[in-house]
Amino acid sequence: MATSDTRIRVEPGSFRDPANRVFHAGDEVLRGLGPQAAADWRALHAADFFTALLAEGKVCGTELVDPATLPDTGWTTVLRHERIPFVSHPYEWSFAMLRDAALLHLEILRRALSAGFTTKDGSAYNLQWRGSAPVFIDIGSFEPIREGEPWAGYRQFCQTLLYPLMLQAHLGLDFQPWLRAQVDGIEPEQMRRLFGGARRLLPGVPTHVHLHGAMQARNARTSTSDVRAQLRAAGYSRELALATVRGLAKLVRRLDRRADGSHWADYQRTCGYTAQDRADKELFVDEAVAAAGAPRLVLDLGANDGRYARIAARHAAQVVAVEQDPAVVDALYRALRVEGDRRILPLVMDLADPSPGGGWRGVERAAFATRARADVVLALAVVHHLAIGRNVPLPEVVDQLVAYVRPGGRLVVEFVHPEDAMARRLLANKPDGLFPDYRRVEFERLLAARCRVERRRDLPSGTRTLYQAVVGG
Structure with a gap:
């Protein structure tokens, strides 16, 4: 339901295409169109391929809205888009997520080309997620094709989608830090340095890395219009x-993540819970989320294989199921995709180093803390990893967990006692007396100072305690 706040708020990440701009009024996501963009929209809206993509859910729901029903936006043509449940960034996706996003981007482009349209760009940021299903959101990117001109988005597609996939598939390197470091993605020259010698012959590398890089270097001093004219000729x-x-x-489908060992992949078996511990914990979580009354957004921090996210x-x-290990997130995503799940979005993130703001002025890509204000936050078997494993002071751990909860929302948190086997293992690697x-x-004192604790349950093993608390409000 839309909020009563109808003030116009411009989307900080929407400024690179001056022909259209995304903004918000309350909970509504809107897009203002200039004269040419409005003409392109009318042509697109009448095209059968676009109607089919809408019906299939492969592009975000979009409709024309009367600007007179809105506060003054400065635009004479305005579209209303469906609201994506949670905005994420490509450096928070797993390998299979990035690959599926790339394949959807290419499918949409192929269908557009066949119908006489193209897309202005090829960025991974043009896609978001409904659970495990990718969706194309940049409706303003579509325009009628001009015969004889190449796809303008090819370079962006390579830098933000193809190159990260190659990096992981061919070299076994996690791509997330690379995309997080550079909002425009991985440059061809960076890839050329990584793919020398025998690596030059790996699938896709000769054409999309070395030839692409050489062509880019050759045309560095040539205008875009001259390059287009040469291609037409x-x-x-x-x-x-x-x-x-x-x-x-075809190339993207062939790329796959290298199998590697992961400590966290087998965590549910090795974490030391007894069967009764697990049953009590599952019941506690189920009751806590149910008590929130159909919450719109739940964050599961340290989600591992998604057991509690599913509950x-x-x-x-x-x-939104957040987990640090990319291999674990990838396995969870692939399972959710098979199940057709649209409610759980798995993301790769280190809670001790969450996604910061990025891009222009540090706000073009919003920080995780800015996006993550949930009705319920699950922080199960997380506190000891942050406080002991990562040396984050316990008061700051509690402060951050509370900050993820909207006022009136609930925090469900597990405290692992220092006597627990897992806590002892972490403490064994630290100097005596450090914590x-x-x-x-002390944990209970900190929690009570920030929340109203509704209930507490000691697990049967005696070394772990669960808390349900209301934050503010």
Whole structure:
């Protein structure tokens, strides 16, 4: 339901295309269109391929809205988009998520080209998620094709989608830090340095890394219009563009994540819970989320294989399952994709180093803390990893967990006592006496100072305690 706040708020990440701009009025997501963009929208809206994509849920729901029903926006043509449950960034996705996003991007481009349209760009940021299903959101990117011109988004597609996938598939390197460090993605020159020698012959590398990089260097001093004119003169056609898209899709499908060992992949078996501990914990979580009354958003911090995210999804509209290990998130995503789950969004993130703001002025890509204000936050078997494993002071751990909860929302948190086997293992790697305040009584004092604790349950093993608390409000 829309809020009563209808003030216009411009989306900080929408400024690179001056023909249209995304903004917000209350809970509504709107897009203002300039004269040419409005003409492109009318043509797009009448196209059968776009109607089919809307019906299939592959592009975000979009409709024309009367600007007179809104506060003054400065735009004469305005679109209303569906609200994506939770905005995420490509450096928070797993390998299979990035690959599926790339394949959807290429499918949409192929269908657009066949119908006489193209997309202005090829960025991974043009996609978001409904649970495990990717969705294309940049409706302003569509425009009628001009015969003889190449796809303008090819470079962006390589830098933000293809190159990260190659990095992981061919070299076994996690791509997330690379995308997080550079909002425009991985440059061809960076890739050329990584793929020398025998690596030059790996699938996709000769064409999309070395040839692409050489062409870019050769045309560095040539205007875009001159390059387009040269391609038209050489006979570049829509059929060649379609062949390129099909070739890219074939390449992307062949890329896969290298299998590697992961300590966290087997955590549920090795974490030391007894069967009764696990049953009590599951019941506690189920009751806590149900008590929130159909929450719109639940955060599961340190989600591992998604056991508790699935429990939360019984009651919540959307669950964002955050886990540090990319391999574990990838396995969870692939399972959710098979199940067709639309309620759980798995994300890769280190809670001790969450996604900061990025891009222009540090706000073009919003920080995780800015996006993550949930009705319910699950922080199960997390506190000891942050406080002991990562040396974060216990008061700051509690402060951050509370900050993720909207006023009136609930925090469900587990405290692992210093006597627990897992806590002892972490403490064994630290100097004696380093964490004198890591005690249950101190944790309870900190929690009570920030929340109203509704209930508490000691697990049967006797070394772990669960708390349900209301934050503010």
